[in-house]
Amino acid sequence: MKIDLTGKTAIVSGSTAGIGLAIAKGLANAGAAVTVTGRTQSRVDDAIKTIENQVPGASVDGVAADLGTAEGCNELIRQKPDCDILINNVGIFEPKPFFDITDDDWQHFFDVNVMSAVRLSRHYAQGMKERDWGRIQFLSSESALNIPSEMVHYGMTKTAVQSISRGLAKVLSGTGVTVNAVLPGPTNSEGVGNMISNIAREQGVSEEEAGANFVKENRPSSIIQRIADVEEVANMSVYLASPQASATTGAALRVEGGIVDTMA
Structure with missing residues (x-):
């Protein structure tokens, strides 16, 4: 199978390091024009240089914005009004005893991990629907199913984005736009x-x-x-972004090494 994303544009939120950077690199390697995002310009610039060095001829640019806020999402949308592939990867995690998780903690995790994906998907999905082609992914986690007692607030957000992914896939039923969740394990x-x-x-x-x-x-x-290595997760994401994955939508694809002890 040869995945060719030439002519497609992609936005990967939270892509200056880790899984997001690996996905951005993988999409660029497949020929997509990729926009990386991060909270600071220096981190964005470093990510662009990394991809350009590792993927000769890559088409890559970046936007610095705090996507955990409505203002940050609006700034990304202002600079990049459309895309063919949206990877909702930005997220935070922090082990913390349940009784120490404050209201502000709950709200912050929800804003960054959930509302960033809601805001971006709500905007970019409309253009994809009009063009009758698009790929939207939500980076969830095995923690969406195995809620970790050491970070309940994190697990809650990953369950939420998986639910949104399934619902949005139904909203876009009958179109050429697919929506899926990717569930990594410890990576x-x-x-x-x-x-x-x-x-x-x-x-x-x-x-x-x-x-x-x-x-x-x-x-x-x-x-x-x-x-797992970040590239192992990125490989799944790049496939889901491809034309070959056209019949895969509304799914939760697990890249968690078999941690979730079910076959479904």
């Missing part, structure tokens, strides 16, 4: 990588061993028994 993104580095230092072990220990202790049902 070696920037945030998780920093967490594993801290664990390695505390335990006096290598980062590889710390990662394996984390999976065994916190996600013991994992079948692959390791933390």
Whole structure:
């Protein structure tokens, strides 16, 4: 299978590092013109340079905006009014005891992880519907199904975006626009990588061993028994963005190493 996205435009929210950057790079490698986003211009510029260095001839630009706010989403829309592929990847996570999660914490997680995707999808889906082609993805998580007791507020947001994904797919029924959720498990993104580095230092072990220990202790049902690479998640996303994935919509595609102990 050769995925060719030449002539397509893509926006990947929260794509200056981790899974988002890997997806942006994968889409650019398939020929799409990609817009990366981040909260600061320096991070956006660094991401653009990374993609240009790793994907010769890549068509890539960027927008600096805080997509956890309505103003930030409006700024992205102002600079990029249309796209063919929207990857709602921007998100935050933080382990925190339930009784310590404040109202402000709940609202902040909802604004960044959920409302960013709602606002962007509400705008870009309309143009996709008019053109009768488009791809929208919501980056959810295995935590949408296995709500983690150590970060209930995070799990709630990932369940929410999975629900929105399914509903929006129905809204766009009969069109050439597909909407899907992607559910990664523990992945070696920037945030998780920093967490594993801290664990390695505390335990006096290598980062590889710390990662394996984390999976065994916190996600013991994992079948692959390791933390995934960002490229492994990006590969699923690039496929879902392709013309070949035209019959896949309203789905929750799992890239979580078998942590969720169901076959459905």
